[in-house]
Amino acid sequence: MPGDMTTNTSRGFVMTVAGGSGSFAGSSRLVSERIASAAASCRVKFGLYRNRDKDGTLALYLEEDSKLTTKIWTDPRTTIGRTWTSITVSIGRRRSGFRL
Numbered sequence: 001m002p003g004d005m006t007t008n009t010s011r012g013f014v015m016t017v018a019g020g021s022g023s024f025a026g027s028s029r030l031v032s033e034r035i036a037s038a039a040a041s042c043r044v045k046f047g048l049y050r051n052r053d054k055d056g057t058l059a060l061y062l063e064e065d066s067k068l069t070t071k072i073w074t075d076p077r078t079t080i081g082r083t084w085t086s087i088t089v090s091i092g093r094r095r096s097g098f099r100l
Contacts, residue, residue: 031099034065038094045088048075060089065097 015030048058060073073089091100 034097034099035094036097038091038098040093042091042094043088044091044100045086048085048087049083060100062091063099064094 015028044060058075059071061069062072063069072091073087
């Protein structure tokens with residue numbers, strides 16, 4: 001897609017979740033590999049593209065090795081319309097393993 005935020009290299013990924021009309025509610029999850037630790041300046045950056053204003057909810061969770069899961073970001077729904085928005089979320093220092 002012209003103007004998207006991918007790098008067109010092996011350093012990035014694209015995930016598409018498409019929904020339809022109806023009463024069935026579903027969910028999709030994309031889970032990272034285990035990350036051993038993170039520096040205080042660690043952050044994750046991704047692009048968000050909404051095709052319609054009726055799209056579902058998007059959230060980013062951090063799951064620690066202890067299985068404690070924390071929501072660290074949720075879409076404020078200010079990115080409605082056919083446009084790419086750059087999202088950056090601070091992860092912060094992590095001394096033990098985690099997944100996003």
